[in-house]
Amino acid sequence: ARGPVTPSGVYKAGQPLSFFLTKVHGIENKYNRFCTMDVKDILSPEMGNLTASCQFNYMFEVPWLMKQYPQQFRSKPLLLVHGFKGANKASLEADGAAYSNIRFCQARLDMPYGTHHTKMMFLLYDNGMRVVVHTSNMMEHDWFQKTQGMWISPLFPKLSKPSSTLGESPTGFKRDLLEYVGAYQAYQLKDWKDHIFHHDMSSARVFIVGSCPGRHAGDKKSHFGHMRLRRLLHDHGPEKELVRTWPVLGQYSSVGTLGPAKESWLCTEWLQSLATVKGTSCVPLMTIPLQLIFPTKDDVRTSLEGYPAGGSIPYSIHVARKQPYLHTFLHQWRSEGRGRSRAMPHIKTYGRPSPSGKELAWFLVTSANLSKAAWGAMEKKGSQLMIRSYELGVLFFPKFFEVKGAFRTTSDVDSIGGGVFPLPYDLPVTRYSKGDKPWIWDIAHKELPDTNGNMWCPP
């Protein structure tokens, strides 16, 4: 099947879920034809006549980023929202100084060890606005041979006058996006808050799941991080009976320190949130299979990029050796259906698949890795949630896409379409083989050469 080939054709074919993977260079065309978009496709005039944009991200290669915009859009106002301080901030601002249309907003990071991880685009057109929530840094390597994900909003039409209530979606998208942007308390974001006020976002069918640094207590405790996900699953999640034996799935590209035992945070507080079902979080956690997908050393070694792919999978030996229990939950990166087994994951996704993997009760694509910094950790006997980083994701529930019960899924590119959820990887998952080790970026890997015939000798 030839399938759509223009950016707007591919975008339309991906509706209404609008969940895309980035184009992977160097693989067969068929794997880049459906539900895939490249950065230049997102910024194409076919998606709208751009008048201004805002890029929230962690890492920016400014000259490369400017070249991704069509020539006629390169002079439009561009705001870069980052979390850099000191020399890194000075270096980024120096890169931007060459472009008179670029302005900066430094996100405040008051908690130690926090990062501005959120990856989001605001695209303002002459006839509306679009929001993109994704997982790629604004640098060439992130859009070349990795598996990355994105949700691209519908075109939100302009309202005749600004409103915080008009233009609200069934999922509260406009209110939640405004709350997230408001959390920066940054004057440079005022114009973009006004643009959000000025647009009709009623067609958004996903929920915002964000994190922002701070100690969130009272009713704010459920506005961010894993407690936000717990609240949304409680209000809109699957029926307890449907998913009683279904695993909780986590897939990510980095891991923080999670504590000395699985009971410290992973299989208590965090799993409690992800295992929440409609109406209750009181589920017997011991009965819930936890399946974590994280690339093995060999997945990285034999990947399209070879060992250098591991430069974006920053799992440190100092963290890994403190938590050997984590390795009992690990599964390989497999994406035969999407042609991406060798395109290492920088995408982060979480969900509730059936044991066969043919059904899915909910799905989250987000910037959040498996870390307390990203998801938050309870303090003061669970009265407050402490989050260190900015993160952003969008959550898909079947009922908001007129699907009864669970999504039917596929990772086979030939059966994408018709309301089936296009998975980034193959389900059911594949356990680590005997002898498989998780990828660790700060130790040498010299037993076997990678795709390019090189070894990995970190400094």
Ligand SMILES: O=C(O)CCC(=O)Nc1ccc(C(=O)O)c(C(=O)O)c1
């Ligand atoms: O912070 C932690 O939990 C441990 C260290 C770490 O994970 N750092 C990091 C920084 C930037 C990015 C990014 O690419 O934005 C990513 C990522 O996305 O994997 C990860």
